[in-house]
Amino acid sequence: MSHLPVFAVDGATLRLANLALDAYAQRHRVISENIANIHADDFQPLSLNFEQQLGALRRAVKDGVPDTVIDRLVGQVHPYAVETQSAAQPSRPSERLDDQMTALVFNTLNYESMLTAVGRMESIYRLAITGS
Amino acid sequence: MSSAYGDLLAISAAGMRVERTRLEVASDNLANTNAVTGRGGEPFRPLRVIVHADAAEASPPADGAMARSIDPMALQGPSAVDVVPVATEPSVQYDPGNPLADGHGMVQVSQINPVEEMMTMMSAVRAYEANVRAMNAAKSIALRALEIGSTSA
Known part of the structure; x- marks a missing residue:
């Protein structure tokens, strides 16, 4: 039963969405x-190191491994912040600000689209229960 | 988890405080253009704002790692600002009618660069705006997160 698509919604997919x-x-933080530190x-x-940690997870999803393995891999992903540039080449505040604003808009859109995806998953789940 | 939106707003609030301080200091400098003091008196010197980055970042790298990993949840925005006077010498000018003038009719006039102050004001206003936008984005993220599980997704 656990390989029916409807029940997959309950497991690793939702966990992945939660992680993202x-x-x-x-x-955003x-x-x-x-x-805030522009001056x-x-x-x-x-910058946040997150997508770089998803390699193993991506391979596992592609190979169709069981949800329990994906859950374990999700547990191993810990996003952390790193400094992006060397101190030898400091950039001017005006150069940094526009990059940051672009990143801000992009990240907000990512968040919104991921939330929409979660909403869609939820409606599939509801459809499975109610049948209408 | 990352549901602590209160201190997410605090990062942007700290940034706004810094920019407001820069704006106030630049205004103060402009307001004191041509401030006159008697010889030997303490003249007005233009002030500068020195912003210190987050204390979480100022700490040295742990066990010699090349790139330090910083917990995003520990970020708090700029930690402190210092307002320091710039060591400029006031110009000595001849103004015998001034009640502050010394025996030779000389007074001290503060040296303010209005162009520099205007540039500071401009960049402070823009950076303030950027912080406000970041704060609004945080708000919209938080509000959207409340819609998880609502029917109209």
């Missing part, structure tokens, strides 16, 4: 930090 939503919220002299812009 958390990561986007954390990326990182971008806000970059914008700090000793600040290097940060």
Whole structure:
């Protein structure tokens, strides 16, 4: 039974969506930090290391491994922030600000689309229960 | 988890505070253009705002790692601002009618660069705006998250 698509909604897919939503919220935090520190002299812009950690997860999903394995891999993903540039090449605040604003808009859109995806999954699940 | 939107707004609020301080200091500098003091008095010197980055970042790399990993949840925005006077010498001018003038009719006039102050004001206003936008984006993310599970997704 657990390989029926409807029940897959309940498991790893939703967990993956949850992981991405958390990561986007954390990326928003990182971008806000970059914008707030735009005039700090000793600040290097940060970026969130998240997509780089998804390689094993992507392969597992592609190979169709069981949900339990995917759950374990999801548990291993921990987004963290890193400094993006070397101190040898500091960029001017005006150059940083527009990049950060672009990233902000992009990240907000990502969050919104992921939420929409979760909503769609939920309606599939509801359809499976009610049949209408 | 990352549901702590209160301190997410706090990052942008700290950034707005910094930009407001820069704006106030630039206004103060402009307002004191041509401030006159008597010889030997303490002249007005233009002030500069020094912004210090988040304390979480100022810490040195842990165990010699090349790139430090920082917990996004620990970010708090700029930690502190210092307002420091710039060591410029006031120009000494001849103004015998001034009640502050010394025996030779000389007074000290503060040296303010209005172009520099205007540039500071401009960049402060723009950066403030950027912080407001980040805060609005956080708000819309938080409000959208409340819609999870509602029927009209």
